Amino acid sequence: MGYCTRQDILNREGADALFAAADRDRDGQTDVLAVDAKIADASAEIDTYLSLRYPLPLNPVPPVLVRLCVDITLYRLSLSADALTKELRQRYEDAVSLLKKMAEGLVGLGVPTTPTADTGGEVKGGEILVSSNPRIFSRRSQAGL
Numbered sequence: 001m002g003y004c005t006r007q008d009i010l011n012r013e014g015a016d017a018l019f020a021a022a023d024r025d026r027d028g029q030t031d032v033l034a035v036d037a038k039i040a041d042a043s044a045e046i047d048t049y050l051s052l053r054y055p056l057p058l059n060p061v062p063p064v065l066v067r068l069c070v071d072i073t074l075y076r077l078s079l080s081a082d083a084l085t086k087e088l089r090q091r092y093e094d095a096v097s098l099l100k101k102m103a104e105g106l107v108g109l110g111v112p113t114t115p116t117a118d119t120g121g122e123v124k125g126g127e128i129l130v131s132s133n134p135r136i137f138s139r140r141s142q143a144g145l
Contacts, residue, residue, distance in 0.1 A: 001057050002039040003046055003069035006032070012070050021077035035077065042072035049099035054109065062109045068095040 075092035101107040
C-alpha cells in the first residue's frame, strides 16, 4: 500500500511537476509505471523508518505521510529523469529528517499510540515502561533472616 497516489502528486504539485519528472522517454506522456514504482519505493522507504515504532500498514494514512511520500517520490523520479532541482533535494532531505525524528520518538504521526495487551506496559515517549510489585521472596527472607 502506497502512502500517496498519482492524484496526490497532481493535487499537491501540479501536472507540470509530475510531467517534468516522469516523462522518461520524452514522448510527451507521463510514464505511469515509473510513477507507481517510485511511489512504492518511497512508501517502502517510509516504512523502514516507522516499522519499529508504529504497527504497519498505517490505515488510514496520516496526512503528513502523504506529503512526505509525494516529496520522496518526486525526488526519486527526478533523479532518473535528470530533472533534479535544489528544491526537490531539500524537500527530500527535510522528509528524511522528519522520518528520523519520528523513528526516534521525537515527533509523532498524529495518530494515537496505545499499549498492547501482551506487553503489559505503558507507552510513553516511544518507550515501553513495565512496573511490578516489590519482591516477596528473597534469599534473605527464605533463610529466616
